[in-house]
Amino acid sequence: MIELLYFANLRETLGSGGETLESTPATVADLLAHLRARGEPWEAVLAGKVLVAVNQEMALPDTALGDGDEVGLFPPVTGG
Amino acid sequence: MIHVRVQPEAFDLGVEMQELCQDSTAIGAVASFVGLVRDNNRVDEQASGVATMTLEHYPGMTEKALQRIAEQAAERWQLQAVRVIHRVGELQPGDPIVLVLTASPHRHDAFDACQYIMDILKTEAPFWKKERLSDGGERWVDSRDSDSRAAGRWEDDGF
Numbered sequence: 001m002i003e004l005l006y007f008a009n010l011r012e013t014l015g016s017g018g019e020t021l022e023s024t025p026a027t028v029a030d031l032l033a034h035l036r037a038r039g040e041p042w043e044a045v046l047a048g049k050v051l052v053a054v055n056q057e058m059a060l061p062d063t064a065l066g067d068g069d070e071v072g073l074f075p076p077v078t079g080g
Numbered sequence: 081m082i083h084v085r086v087q088p089e090a091f092d093l094g095v096e097m098q099e100l101c102q103d104s105t106a107i108g109a110v111a112s113f114v115g116l117v118r119d120n121n122r123v124d125e126q127a128s129g130v131a132t133m134t135l136e137h138y139p140g141m142t143e144k145a146l147q148r149i150a151e152q153a154a155e156r157w158q159l160q161a162v163r164v165i166h167r168v169g170e171l172q173p174g175d176p177i178v179l180v181l182t183a184s185p186h187r188h189d190a191f192d193a194c195q196y197i198m199d200i201l202k203t204e205a206p207f208w209k210k211e212r213l214s215d216g217g218e219r220w221v222d223s224r225d226s227d228s229r230a231a232g233r234w235e236d237d238g239f
Binding site: 005007008009053056057058072074075076077078079080 | 115135136137138140141144166177178198201202203204205206207208209210220221222223
């Protein structure tokens with residue numbers, strides 16, 4: 001099980017701030033493939049640049065996921 | 081010596097500077113940066129300007145990211161205190177949005193560390209800006225390649 005959190009335009013496009021995923025994909029790349037396979041609006045969301053944080057640290061496609069992880073998905077940041 | 085805050089309220093540069101300097105009389109220099117909400121959209125007086133700017137963030141991760149950026153600066157330069165305050169929520173053009181203070185015995189360390197913290201914050205701290213225009217439209221602000229280049233230049237420099 002992993003906890004997904006969506007921010008900014010992802011949250012708006014998906015109409016949700018997040019969800020609990022009952023399965024635990026092995027890696028970030030596997031998670032994104034799983035989400036993309038849902039079709040729209042995920043295909044459109046993932047066609048843009050999406051950053052992924054695992055347990056609040058920036059992650060890469062090969063970053064491993066574990067049971068209970070918090071995974072944030074969001075666009076490139078624009079603070080400051 | 082590192083103090084980071086994320087808050088909707090305005091900050092007072094004078095108060096923050098005073099608190100920062102209370103820590104040590106060995107401080108010789110304090111560099112400060114204050115970022116303001118800019119009306120990006122205003123190209124001429126006829127154009128539809130930015131009415132409000134809403135700042136969203138990732139609670140928890142944001143504070144960790146700001147803390148880590150400040151720690152990286154403190155490893156790289158001789159710093160006695162660092163203070164980073166970033167506002168969230170709804171802001172107006174002209175409102176202060178971010179404050180960075182760096183204290184050092186030497187001015188060059190204070191200047192460089194202040195600039196480094198802002199450059200890295202712009203590309204790594206999870207904040208997102210949404211503009212609401214005076215004509216009623218709204219849009220998420222796009223990230224800028226120039227910000228990535230500004231952050232990247234610190235990597236070529238012995239880091």
